[in-house]
Amino acid sequence: MKFNEQGIPFSLDYQDTYYSVSGPVEESKYVFIQANQLEHRWQDKNFTIAEIGFGFGMNFLTSCHAWLTNRRNRHQLHYISFEKHPVSKDDMLQCHKNLGIESDLSSMLCENYPLPVRGFHRIHLNQQNIYLTLIHGDALEYLPEASFEADCWYLDGFSPSKNQELWSQDIAHEVYRLTRPGGTFSTYSAASQVKNNFRKAGFSINKHPGFHNKREMLTGICDKKQQKPDFHHREKSWFNIPSVPVKEKQITIIGAGLAGICIAAAMARRNWHVTVIDKHPHPAREGSGNKNAILMPRLSIDHDTQSQITLSGYLYSLGYFQTIKKLIPDFHWQQCGAIQIPRDQKQQQRMRQLIEQENIPDDLLRPVDKEQIKILCGCDCADDGWYIPLAGWTAPEQICHNLLDIYKDNIEFIGNREVSSIDDHNNGWSVLDKQNHEISMSRYLVIANASNATEFRQTRWCRIFPKRGQVTYLSKTSSNIHPLKIICSDAYITPEIEDQYVLGASFITADRSLEVRESEHRDNIARVKKMIPSFEPDNSETIDGRAAIRAVSQDRLPIVGPVAKADEFYQQFAEAAQGATHMRYGSPVYYRGLYVATAFGSRGLAWIPLCAEIMAGMINDEPLPVGKSLINSIHPNRYLMKNLISQKF
Secondary structure, three states: OEEOOOOOEEEOOOOEEOOOOOOHHHHHHHHHHHOOOHHHHOOOOOEEEEEEOOOOOHHHHHHHHHHHHOOOOOOOEEEEEEEOOOOOHHHHHHHHHHHOOOOHHHHHHHHHOOOOOOEEEEEEEOOOOEEEEEEEOOHHHHHHHOOOOEEEEEEOOOOOOOOHHHHOHHHHHHHHHOEEEEEEEEEOOOOHHHHHHHHHHOEEEEEEEOOOOOOEEEEEEEOOOOOOOOEOHHHOHHHOOOOOOOOOOEEEEEOOOHHHHHHHHHHHHOOOEEEEEOOOOOOOOOHHHOOOEEEOOOOOOOOOHHHHHHHHHHHHHHHHHHHHHHHOOOOOOEOOOEEEOOOOHHHHHHHHHHHHHOOOOOOOOEEEOHHHHHHHHOOOOOOOEEEEOOOEEEOHHHHHHHHHHHOOOOEEEEOOOOOOEEEEEOOEEEEEOOOOOEEEEEOEEEEOOHHHHHHOHHHOOOOEEEEEEEEEEEEHHHOOOOOOOEEEOOOEEOOOEOOEEEEEOOOEEOOOOOOOOHHHHHHHHHHHHHHOOOOOOOOOOOOEEEEEEEEEEOOOOOEEEEEEOHHHHHHHOHHHHOOOOOOOEOOOOEEEEEEEEEOOOOOHHHHHHHHHHHHHHHHHOOOOOOOHHHHHHHOOHHHHHHHHHHOOO
């Protein structure tokens, strides 16, 4: 990419300019906002714009400005854009400067612009009710992963003569699939290939005068018929998310750990009234009560599901914690960076292969040798490793209290009330204590109380296992090493926190004891010593620590989504579980307004903020921040289907 004499960016790959030299902002308004009649259509409603070709964000900024001209505090603008070749942040800043579109919106976009990593990236424009979902990657690959319904599309890729794939019949069919009935598209192009492909896909096509000296442009209207109520086996309808019209924005959440509070904050940001119930007098008293937790990605050469969702969550959490830090400067988000030491030769080889084969940004991860590690963190480590510059640590308990403070007008916390059962009736969900007294009642309910989520009749089938974890607190004076960064492998040690280092953590199955054990302190120390052979803590001082119980699923992935009625599910999908492809299948029968969010294990910082956003999107019937494959991988119904296949129910 380079800038031409007029300051317009020019693609060397496609030999085409990103924008018209006749006035990029005016062209964006004419071709996309006016042609789709947006200033009339998006009045008094949530609205979704989708785009192929994000480029430098010109259309996004122009649309946001128009959206905010008449402040719409009660409604959301979702903007979803696909970009195969994401530009750099520096080039974006330069482009905005060249075109004279520097503004608060431009600054927010550039400040939150994601790393050039493939996949979905969700960005919030704070206080504006604007949600940007940037999808880095080939549209042909990622459009099938999407599951939203767009009100309109901006088709703004490079011209068909330069990039035919982007205007293909396959693209047209995917755009049609992702457009709600009566939705529209517009494009500067009037090529016959575009017109014919989108007409075949199901759009009514119209020609209009083009911008400036361009003769014609195209718009289309989606002529979509009612969707069939049944699905082929390959469509996996057992993962369909229920679309429930929101009548009353009131919701109850059981569990005031990090998961429950982050979901409460996500709903409060959407102007819901939230009641959070916990058996403890204060939030974050169990797994979320540890002194700190670390935020790191997990990368894998085979891009398995766990690495995908952990990387997506890690990138989302980076922005999430920065936002809290801006609102509450005292928030302890310490972005100190991390050094990862390989567990063994096999992991070292696989990570080396990953780095060699893929274009991983240095800000995400880069290899470092032992000398570089010593310079970075002041410790002699046992092996070469990888440096993760943006990693850090924070205190989950502080996150919970800060979020409750930020959204205090929308969140009510009820402590010292242990929930015994939940009952559904016409008015919603009653949450009851052991004396059968009602604690709360609302139309929507989220179960977010970790491994206790299976104690309710409606979720007893969930496969969740308690895992004991103990961390070790080592005083600064009793340690002979003083790491400046997180160092981790099978265990981790953090930089100094209140004159202590935190080491951890054990991972013990089927043990709910909260006793702090000397044996687990010794094991934590031994595993850190394996990474840092010179580590020799002073045994004369008393070592402190804390034990907590994590909730872990059978496949080590979170369980997040709506709760289906198990008996009806087993009956409805019995043949599907046996692979019957000749039949058609409907959507599951769900408990109306009931959801579960649990099994975050030891990756809470990386998984929970993103999963809270997913949960809020499901409940509020919004475009989701990740693709279908990841949604299906964390959907509770995966276990109902596994139960059916194995006949264990």
